[in-house]
Amino acid sequence: xxxxxTDMVSRLFREHRGRPTEAPAxxxxxxxxxxxxxxxxxxxxxxxxGIGLEAADACAILRVAGAQAIAAPLADTMLASLLLAQxxxxxxxxxxxxxxxxxxxxxxxxxxxxxAVAFGxxxxxxxVVGDGWIETVPAPFAVEPGANIAGEPRDTxxxxxxxxxxxxxxxxxxxxxxxxxxxxxxxxxGAAQTALDLTVAxxxxxxxxxxxxxxxxxxxxxxxxxxxxxxxxGAAADMAAExxxxxxxxxxxxxxxxxxxxVRCGEAAGRIAGLAHQVHGAIGFTQEYELHMxxxxxxxxxxxxxxxxxxxxxxGERLFARGAAALWQEITRPTGEAA
Amino acid sequence: xxxxxxxxxxxxxxxxxxRAEVREFLGEAxxxxxxAFDRARSWNGHDPEFSRRLxxxxxxxxTLPKAYAGHExxxxxxxxxxxxxxxxxxxxxxxxxxxxxxxxxILHFGTEAQRRAVLPGIAAGETYFCIGMSExxxxxxxxxxxxxxxxxxxxxxxxxxxxxxxxAHKAHYMILxxxxxxxxDRHGGTSxxxxxxxTPGVRISPIIDLAGEHxxxxxxFEDVFxxxxxxxxxxxxxxxxxxxxLAFERSGPDRFLSAFALMIELMxxxxxxPDRQAKRAVGRLAAHLMVLRHMSRSIAGMLARGENPALQxxxxxxxxxxxxxxIPEIARSLVPAGIGDQEDEAFVAxxxxxxxxxxxxxLRGGTREILRGIIARGLGLR
Numbered sequence: 001x002x003x004x005x006t007d008m009v010s011r012l013f014r015e016h017r018g019r020p021t022e023a024p025a026x027x028x029x030x031x032x033x034x035x036x037x038x039x040x041x042x043x044x045x046x047x048x049x050g051i052g053l054e055a056a057d058a059c060a061i062l063r064v065a066g067a068q069a070i071a072a073p074l075a076d077t078m079l080a081s082l083l084l085a086q087x088x089x090x091x092x093x094x095x096x097x098x099x100x101x102x103x104x105x106x107x108x109x110x111x112x113x114x115x116a117v118a119f120g121x122x123x124x125x126x127x128v129v130g131d132g133w134i135e136t137v138p139a140p141f142a143v144e145p146g147a148n149i150a151g152e153p154r155d156t157x158x159x160x161x162x163x164x165x166x167x168x169x170x171x172x173x174x175x176x177x178x179x180x181x182x183x184x185x186x187x188x189x190g191a192a193q194t195a196l197d198l199t200v201a202x203x204x205x206x207x208x209x210x211x212x213x214x215x216x217x218x219x220x221x222x223x224x225x226x227x228x229x230x231x232x233x234g235a236a237a238d239m240a241a242e243x244x245x246x247x248x249x250x251x252x253x254x255x256x257x258x259x260x261x262x263v264r265c266g267e268a269a270g271r272i273a274g275l276a277h278q279v280h281g282a283i284g285f286t287q288e289y290e291l292h293m294x295x296x297x298x299x300x301x302x303x304x305x306x307x308x309x310x311x312x313x314x315x316g317e318r319l320f321a322r323g324a325a326a327l328w329q330e331i332t333r334p335t336g337e338a339a
Numbered sequence: 340x341x342x343x344x345x346x347x348x349x350x351x352x353x354x355x356x357x358r359a360e361v362r363e364f365l366g367e368a369x370x371x372x373x374x375a376f377d378r379a380r381s382w383n384g385h386d387p388e389f390s391r392r393l394x395x396x397x398x399x400x401x402t403l404p405k406a407y408a409g410h411e412x413x414x415x416x417x418x419x420x421x422x423x424x425x426x427x428x429x430x431x432x433x434x435x436x437x438x439x440x441x442x443x444x445i446l447h448f449g450t451e452a453q454r455r456a457v458l459p460g461i462a463a464g465e466t467y468f469c470i471g472m473s474e475x476x477x478x479x480x481x482x483x484x485x486x487x488x489x490x491x492x493x494x495x496x497x498x499x500x501x502x503x504x505x506x507a508h509k510a511h512y513m514i515l516x517x518x519x520x521x522x523x524d525r526h527g528g529t530s531x532x533x534x535x536x537x538t539p540g541v542r543i544s545p546i547i548d549l550a551g552e553h554x555x556x557x558x559x560f561e562d563v564f565x566x567x568x569x570x571x572x573x574x575x576x577x578x579x580x581x582x583x584x585l586a587f588e589r590s591g592p593d594r595f596l597s598a599f600a601l602m603i604e605l606m607x608x609x610x611x612x613p614d615r616q617a618k619r620a621v622g623r624l625a626a627h628l629m630v631l632r633h634m635s636r637s638i639a640g641m642l643a644r645g646e647n648p649a650l651q652x653x654x655x656x657x658x659x660x661x662x663x664x665x666i667p668e669i670a671r672s673l674v675p676a677g678i679g680d681q682e683d684e685a686f687v688a689x690x691x692x693x694x695x696x697x698x699x700x701x702l703r704g705g706t707r708e709i710l711r712g713i714i715a716r717g718l719g720l721r
Contacts, residue, residue, distance in 0.1 A: 056347075193342055200341045200718050217708075220715035227343060227714055228654045232630055235345045239633040242347065260626035267623075309619060316622030320613045324606035328426045328599075331628055332358070334351035 005053065008037060009061050018069030020290045024152045026072050026122040031095060034072060040094050041085075043078040043244075048085040055244035059186035059237060066190025069293040071152065073097060073119035075183035080127040082179075087134055087167035097123045098180075099157075100173075101130040107166065108135045112159045120155030121145060128163070129176065135163035148304070150296035175247050178258035180305040182240040185261040188269055188301050189237040192230040195276045195294040199223055202280055213279070222275045229268035236264040246336040252318065253335040259306075259315040266302035266311075273298045341718050343650055348636035349643075354419045361398070361423040368392055369429060375607075375685055378428025378600035379692040382593050383554060385509060386430035387464075393424075393431075394464025399438050403446060407458035414642040418592070418635070425596040432506055437461045440587040441468035441514055445533070448572030448580050453533055457512060469507040470588075471515035471534065471558070472581065475500055479709050481581065482525045486517040486560065488532055490574075494566040495519065495532065497540075500559045505703075507543050507556040510536060515560075516581050519574050529577030531584075532569045539563070550695040582649075588704050590638050590652035595631045595659030597700055598666035601693040605670045608686050620669050627662045631655060650717040657710045660700040667694040 016030045034040065042058035044050030058078055065074050073095045080096035099114040101107075108128040117123065126137045137159045144156040203214030203223060213219050240261035247254040273295035277284050284291040302308070322330050368389060377384065393399050401417040403409020424431050442461045445453055460466025477483040486499025497517065507513065513534040522528030536543065540563035546555035572580050602624055609617045634655050641648040670690055671678050681687045701707040715721055 196341050200720065203720060214715075214720040217712070220720050221708070221711040223718060223720060224657075224711035224714035227341065227718055228658050231343050231345060231651075231654050232634065232658055234342070235634045235637065236626075236630045238345070238347055239630060257629070259622065260629040263623055263626035264630045308623065312619040312622035312626060313615060314622065315625055316613070316618030316620070319621055319625055320606065320610055320618060324603050324610050327603055327606060327625070331625060331632065332351075332422075332426075334355075337351075337355075 005037075005057065006060070006064075009039070010064055012037070013064050013068040013070050016068070016070060018071055018293045020293055021287055023147075024069070024071035024150065026095065026119055026153075030070070030072060031122075034074070035093060039074065040077045040081050040096070041091065043082040044085045049091065050085070056238070056241040059182065059241035059244075062183055062186040063190035063193075063234075063237065066187035066297065067194045069191070069194075069290075069297065071119075073122070075180070075187065076118045079176075079179060079183065083127050083129070083134055083171065083176075084136070086170045089136070089165055089167055092125050092136060094124055095119055095122050096125055096127060097157075098127045098129060098176075101128050103131065105130055107133065108137050108159060108163050110159050110162055112137075114157050114159075116146065116148075116154040117157050119153045120157045121153055123157070125164070126157070126159070129169060129171075129173065132169050134167050134169050136165045137161060138164050148300040150293070150300040152297070152300065171248075172251050174255060175251050177306060178251075178255045179244065179247065181258045181262040181311065182237070182244060184301050184305045185233070185237040185240055185265040188265045188298060189230070189233040191294040191297045191301070192233045192265075192268065192272050195272055195291065195298070196223075196226050196230045198291050198294070199226055199276045199279050202283075206281075219279055222279050226272050226275050226279075229272050233265045233268045233272075236261040243335040250336045253333060253337070256315060256318060256330070257335055259311040262306055262311045263308045263315065266308040269298035269302040343654060343714075343717065345634050345637040345651055346640060348633060348640045349415055354416065357416055357419050358423060361420055364396060365423065365427045365429060369427065373428075375428075375600050375604045375689045376692060377430075378603075379689045379696075380430070380432075381428060381597045381600065381696075382425065382431050382435050383552075383696075384428070384430030385432040385506060387433045387467075387509075389430050390434040390464035390467075392464070393434070394462060399434055399464050400442055400458060400462025403442060403458055403462060407446070407454050408462040409458065410462070414639045415636070418639040422592040422596070422632070422635075425592055426599055428600045433467050433509065434461070434464050435593075436470055436505070436510075437466060437468035437512075439591065439593075440470075440584050441512070443587050444514060444531075444580065444584045445571065447583065448531070449533070450568065450571075452568055453571065457533070460511075466512070467506070467510040469504050469510040469513045469536075469556075469558075471501045471504065471513040471517075473501065473503045475502055478503075479706050481516070482529075482578065484516055484518065484529065486515065488515070488517045488519050488530065488565075490519060491564070494564055494569065497532070497534075497560040497563040497565065500557060502555075502557050503546070504543075504556045504558045505554050507536065507558050508545065508553070512536060513558065514571065514584070516577055519577070522575070526578035528575055529581070530574045531571040531577045531580050532565060533571055534563075534565060534569065538565060548699075550692070585705065586647070586649040586652060589656045590635075590642070590648060592632065592635050594656040594704070595628065595635070595662055597660075598663040598693045598697070599628075601666050601670055601689050604686050604689045605666075605673060608674060608683050617673055620673055624662070624666065624669065627658075631659050631662065634658075650714065653705075653710045653713045653717075656704065657707060657714070660707065663700045664697045667697055
C-alpha cells in the first residue's frame with residue numbers, strides 16, 4: 001500500500017479506535033472521512049472507476065480497521081462497490097451492505113427480509129445478489145436490531161422501497177463468498193495483531209512474584225504461540241489478498257486461497273483469543289479493558305462468511321476431486337495459472 | 340507493534356520452468372517402484388548416487404559463487420528445488436546438511452583454502468557433512484559444550500564427544516563447535532573447526548533409534564590434532580557463527596514437509612469415497628501447508644535480499660513441526676478400520692514410519708521450547 005494512503009488510513013482509524021465500554025456504532029464523522037478518502041472504492045480496479053489501489057491495499061486497509069476495532073461496514077461497502085462497478089452501475093454513497101436473495105426469487109420486492117446485515121441500521125442501500133441478477137434497494141428499511149458476539153450490529157432488515165436498479169450478475173456466487181471470506185480474514189489478522197500487542201505490553205508491566213509475568217517461561221511460551229499464530233494469520237490473509245485479482249479468471253485457484261486463509265485464520269483466532277485471555281488473567285475479562293474488543297471480534301469473525309468446517313470441506317472436496325497424486329501440484333499451483 | 344513481518348514472497352512465474360525441470364528429473368531419477376514407504380523417510384533417505392545426479396544437474400550448491408563450482412542462482416531458485424525434492428520424498432540425506440548449512444557457513448566465514456577444498460565437492464554431490472553441535476552434557480544448552488580444541492603448535496588438539504550426529508558414519512567432514520579458550524561469558528572462547536572425519540583419533544559409534552534405524556552417532560575425539568588451517572572464521576567467534584549456521588538449518592521447507600508422504604497416502608486410501616470428515620481434515624491440512632509455504636517462500640525472499648530471517652524461520656519451524664506431528668494422529672482417526680485392522684500394507688507401513696519419526700521433528704534443529712524462547716526474546720520478553 002502506498003505510504004501516503006497507509007498513513008492517512010492509520011491516522012484516521014487510530015482516532016476512531018473502538019472504545020471498550022461502548023457498543024460498536026457507526027460514527028457519521030468517521031464515515032464521512034472514509035468516503036472522503038475513497039475507501040469504499042478500494043477494491044474496485046482503476047479501469048472500472050476505482051481509486052488506483054490494488055486489492056491487496058484494500059485488504060491492508062481492512063487489517064488496520066481490524067487492529068483498531070473500527071465500527072463501520074467497510075468490507076460490505078467495498079464489496080458492494082465492486083459488484084456495482086462490475087455490473088456497470090453507478091456507485092452509491094454508503095454505507096452499503098451486500099445481501100443474498102433466497103434461491104429462486106426473481107427480484108427484490110418491498111417486504112423482502114434479510115438477516116444479519118452488517119451495520120444494517122446505518123445502510124443507505126442494499127446490493128441484493130440473486131440468481132444471475134443484482135438489484136439495489138435504497139433505505140428506508142424496517143430494522144430489527146441484532147448483534148454478533150462482538151456487539152457489532154447484525155440487523156434483520158425488511159425492505160420498504162422497490163429496487164432502484166437491476167443488472168446482470170457477473171460474479172460467480174462461490175467467488176463472492178470467497179471474497180467475503182478473504183475480507184474477513186484481513187480484518188481477523190488485524191485484530192489478532194492487536195491482541196498480541198496488548199498481551200506483550202501487559203506481560204511486561206504486570207508484576208507477580210516480584211517480577212513481570214513476561215519473565216516466566218510458561219507465559220513466554222503462551223505469547224510465542226500467539227505471535228506465531230498471528231504471523232500465520234497475516235501470511236494467510238496476504239496470500240488470499242494476492243489472489244483476488246485472479247478471482248474472475250481462475251475462480252478455482254482463487255477459492256483455494258480464500259478457503260485456506262479463512263480456515264487458517266479461523267483456527268488461529270480461537271487459539272489466540274484463549275491464550276491472550278490466559279495471560280491477561282482477570283483484567284482481560286473486564287469490560288473496561290480493551291482486550292475483549294479484539295477477542296470477541298475474533299470469535300465473531302471466524303464464524304462469519306464461512307467457518308473452518310465449511311471452508312475446509314470445500315477445499316478438501318476440491319483436492320479429493322483432483323486426487324492424491326495431484327496434491328502437491330494443487331498446493332503449489334500459482335493462482336491465475338491453468339491447473 | 341510486535342508484528343514479526345513476513346514480506347510478500349516473490350511471484351512464482353519466474354520459477355515455472357525450473358519447477359517443471361525438477362519434476363521431470365524426479366520422474367526418471369527416482370528408482371522404479373520408489374514407494375510411499377521410501378518417500379516417508381523424508382530427508383533421511385541416503386543415496387550418494389542420487390546426490391551426484393543432482394549435483395550434475397546443477398542443483399546443489401546453487402547459491403554458491405561459480406568460483407567454487409557453484410551456480411550463482413538465487414535462494415528462491417534453491418527453494419524451488421529443495422521443496423520439490425522434499426515433496427517427492429527424494430533421498431537427499433547424503434548431501435542435505437552440506438548443502439543446507441555447511442556450504443553457506445564456509446562461504447561466509449571459511450578461509451579461501453577451505454572454500455576451495457570443500458565447496459566444489461558439495462556442489463558436485465560428492466562431499467558430505469555432519470553437524471558437530473550437541474554433546475552428552477549439551478543439548479538444548481549449546482553454550483554448555485565442553486569439547487575442547489586446545490591451541491598447540493601449528494594447530495589444535497581436540498578432546499571431547501559429540502552426540503546425535505546424524506550420518507556421521509557416511510560423512511566426510513564435521514563442522515565442530517568447541518571451546519578454544521577461556522572467556523568471561525559462556526558464549527565466549529568458542530570456535531568452529533573444519534574436521535576431516537578420517538583424522539586419526541576420531542571414533543564414530545552408532546546409536547540406534549527407536550525404530551531400529553542407524554542415523555545417529557556418537558563421535559569421540561581423543562587427542563585429535565588438526566592444523567591451524569582448520570579454524571573456520573575467527574577464534575573465539577564460534578557462538579555468533581554457529582547461530583548463523585542454525586538460521587540456515589531452521590529456515591527451509593524441511594520443517595513442514597516431513598510427514599507429507601503420509602498425507603498423500605492418507606488421501607490415496609480415502610479417495611474412493613471421501614466422507615465429510617475426510618474432506619475437512621484434508622482441506623485443513625492443505626490450508627496449513629499453503630500458509631506455511633507462503634511463509635517459507637517469504638523467508639527465501641528475505642534471504643535473497645540479504646536480510647536476516649532468523650525469527651521468521653523460528654516461527655515456521657515451530658508451526659511446521661506441529662503440523663507434521665499432527666498428520667499421523669489425523670491419519671489414524673480417519674481410516675475406517677483403524678490402523679490395527681487396516682489391510683492396506685503400504686499405508687500402514689508409511690504410517691508407522693512417520694509416527695515413529697515424529698517425536699524427532701520438534702527436537703532436531705532446536706526443540707520447540709528453545710524456539711519459543713527465541714520468539715519470546717524477539718518480542719522483547721527476555
